Amino acid sequence: MQNTKPRVSKATISRIPLYYRAVVQLQQEGVARIRSERLSEIIHIPSATIRRDFSSFGELGKSGYGYSIATLVEEFGQLLDVDSSEAIILVGVGGLGRALLMNNFRRNPDLNIVMAFDADPDKVNTRIGGIPVYPFATLAAHMNPNIHTAILAVPSSAQTGVIGTLEAFGINAIMTFAPQPVACAPQTTIRYIDLTSELQTLLYTAHQKMKVR
Amino acid sequence: MQNTKPRVSKATISRIPLYYRAVVQLQQEGVARIRSERLSEIIHIPSATIRRDFSSFGELGKSGYGYSIATLVEEFGQLLDVDSSEAIILVGVGGLGRALLMNNFRRNPDLNIVMAFDADPDKVNTRIGGIPVYPFATLAAHMNPNIHTAILAVPSSAQTGVIGTLEAFGINAIMTFAPQPVACAPQTTIRYIDLTSELQTLLYTAHQKMKVR
DNA sequence: CTGACCTTGTGAACGCTTACACAGAATTCA
DNA sequence: TGAATTCTGTGTAAGCGTTCACAAGGTCAG
Ligand SMILES: NC(=O)c1ccc[n+]([C@@H]2O[C@H](COP(=O)([O-])OP(=O)(O)OC[C@H]3O[C@@H](n4cnc5c(N)ncnc54)[C@H](O)[C@@H]3O)[C@@H](O)[C@H]2O)c1
Ligand SMILES: NC(=O)c1ccc[n+]([C@@H]2O[C@H](COP(=O)([O-])OP(=O)(O)OC[C@H]3O[C@@H](n4cnc5c(N)ncnc54)[C@H](O)[C@@H]3O)[C@@H](O)[C@H]2O)c1
Numbered sequence: 001m002q003n004t005k006p007r008v009s010k011a012t013i014s015r016i017p018l019y020y021r022a023v024v025q026l027q028q029e030g031v032a033r034i035r036s037e038r039l040s041e042i043i044h045i046p047s048a049t050i051r052r053d054f055s056s057f058g059e060l061g062k063s064g065y066g067y068s069i070a071t072l073v074e075e076f077g078q079l080l081d082v083d084s085s086e087a088i089i090l091v092g093v094g095g096l097g098r099a100l101l102m103n104n105f106r107r108n109p110d111l112n113i114v115m116a117f118d119a120d121p122d123k124v125n126t127r128i129g130g131i132p133v134y135p136f137a138t139l140a141a142h143m144n145p146n147i148h149t150a151i152l153a154v155p156s157s158a159q160t161g162v163i164g165t166l167e168a169f170g171i172n173a174i175m176t177f178a179p180q181p182v183a184c185a186p187q188t189t190i191r192y193i194d195l196t197s198e199l200q201t202l203l204y205t206a207h208q209k210m211k212v213r
Numbered sequence: 214m215q216n217t218k219p220r221v222s223k224a225t226i227s228r229i230p231l232y233y234r235a236v237v238q239l240q241q242e243g244v245a246r247i248r249s250e251r252l253s254e255i256i257h258i259p260s261a262t263i264r265r266d267f268s269s270f271g272e273l274g275k276s277g278y279g280y281s282i283a284t285l286v287e288e289f290g291q292l293l294d295v296d297s298s299e300a301i302i303l304v305g306v307g308g309l310g311r312a313l314l315m316n317n318f319r320r321n322p323d324l325n326i327v328m329a330f331d332a333d334p335d336k337v338n339t340r341i342g343g344i345p346v347y348p349f350a351t352l353a354a355h356m357n358p359n360i361h362t363a364i365l366a367v368p369s370s371a372q373t374g375v376i377g378t379l380e381a382f383g384i385n386a387i388m389t390f391a392p393q394p395v396a397c398a399p400q401t402t403i404r405y406i407d408l409t410s411e412l413q414t415l416l417y418t419a420h421q422k423m424k425v426r
Numbered sequence: 427c428t429g430a431c432c433t434t435g436t437g438a439a440c441g442c443t444t445a446c447a448c449a450g451a452a453t454t455c456a
Numbered sequence: 457t458g459a460a461t462t463c464t465g466t467g468t469a470a471g472c473g474t475t476c477a478c479a480a481g482g483t484c485a486g
Binding site for chain 1: 226227229230231233234255256257292293294299307308309311312313315316318320321324361362364385386387388392394396400402404406407408409410411412413414415416417418419420422423
């Protein structure tokens with residue numbers, strides 16, 4: 001029995017992180033206000049889209065003035081829940097997993113990989129970037145019910161099994177680099193980062209562009 | 214003055230790599246034919262979408278039969294130009310760059326990182342995963358006019374400069390992991406892989422799902 | 427305080443993408 | 457061969473997202 005239920009579109013949601021990053025950056029530069037037209041130049045999103053997106057969260061701006069950076073930082077920060085730190089686990093400490101551990105979303109203090117797991121005995125019981133790496137078989141012993149998020153960097157062939165196990169331990173948000181599609185439980189959200197597809201699509205698009213000219 | 218110009222939508226293009234991977238996999242398993250409904254179960258794309266997509270490349274299937282795997286592999290392979298090997302350079306051999314070099318899209322023989330560059334003297338004049346790493350300053354000496362594609366894994370702050378240099382040497386397709394938006398030449402296509410945004414969007418979506426139930 | 431100026435928020439049009447549903451074409455099997 | 461069955465390709469409609477364009481409302485200088 002709340003208010004008018006102003007649904008936020010998927011497309012808008014996927015842009016919130018970009019808006020948040022931009023306004024935080026501007027705030028650090030000491031900028032106090034911005035208009036949609038100027039923000040458009042910075043992040044390369046049409047100003048009409050920006051205004052439409054912003055308005056779906058309420059009337060954030062002021063006519064003839066623009067938007068207050070502080071308001072935007074506050075609003076998007078709340079939407080992304082940056083005040084409560086998100087504990088994330090990583091599974092698969094190969095090349096990619098190692099890179100993620102070393103970086104650990106350093107710029108975003110709310111995003112934290114807190115531990116990692118691997119099936120390979122040679123890779124476990126050590127620390128990478130300060131984060132402990134445990135045997136995947138000991139997942140049960142290290143998991144705790146406050147952790148709902150995992151990043152996967154395991155081979156495609158291992159993915160289905162790993163996701164099944166993680167779901168059993170309460171994980172319901174997964175970002176994975178293995179493109180193997182997995183049927184998951186309804187409460188689980190999976191985001192595939194498919195680097196090969198991204199590259200192939202890029203190449204196809206670039207080639208098309210060449211042909212046209 | 215060609216034929217009917219059957220335009221292929223962006224959404225369809227981004228799915229070609231998925232289709233290609235699936236049909237190659239099926240071919241390796243010895244499958245000879247498939248119907249849209251079955252393929253839908255495998256890759257989790259609605260069968261109507263699959264049929265619509267496929268039909269935009271001509272009449273690939275047969276009523277009452279389905280699609281011949283061999284035809285699909287051939288068709289998508291041609292679209293993605295898998296027969297002519299793509300020479301790619303990598304710039305930025307940090308954690309992520311190293312992981313990319315070690316992997317080098319092993320499963321896709323047409324995608325090849327042929328050399329890498331870094332600005333840090335400690336990281337150059339060596340080989341990683343068999344691929345030579347050169348000083349970024351020597352780009353001119355190593356570039357050749359058959360290379361049009363680059364993958365970037367440099368810090369955001371370095372990105373604009375690096376892209377400018379690459380464009381000057383004929384690069385027109387770039388996949389980058391630094392989210393810093395860059396204004397590029399019109400013939401250049403840039404694809405941003407923004408891991409932080411992907412993760413934040415995932416978390417937002419997953420949190421929403423929790424609230425609803 | 428006033429008026430010129432500026433910028434938002436949004437109705438409406440548009441274009442792209444997905445989804446439905448089925449006619450017709452090809453297959454399969456007896 | 458013929459009839460029942462299968463499955464594509466696509467007309468059509470619905471849904472979603474973007475873009476245009478401007479009225480309404482707030483700003484700000486003087
Ligand atoms: N690195 C790239 O350039 C690249 C490109 C495209 C796709 N990918 C995909 O990303 C994923 C990770 O890539 P990578 O280069 O880090 O691979 P990698 O082989 O270097 O690392 C995989 C890690 O997963 C571990 N592992 C295997 N099975 C496991 C299990 N059941 N439980 C826990 N850990 C397990 C292995 O011990 C290894 O440490 C792969 O699926 C790969 O296909 C990577
Ligand atoms: N690793 C992650 O988990 C992660 C997550 C999100 C975003 N990213 C982004 O991906 C990019 C790469 O990440 P990383 O973890 O590999 O970073 P990194 O710091 O490990 O590596 C960056 C590399 O780029 C090199 N470099 C710096 N300036 C250069 C220049 N002008 N020319 C050539 N090389 C230069 C550095 O010497 C270094 O080797 C960064 O932009 C980072 O923000 C990484």
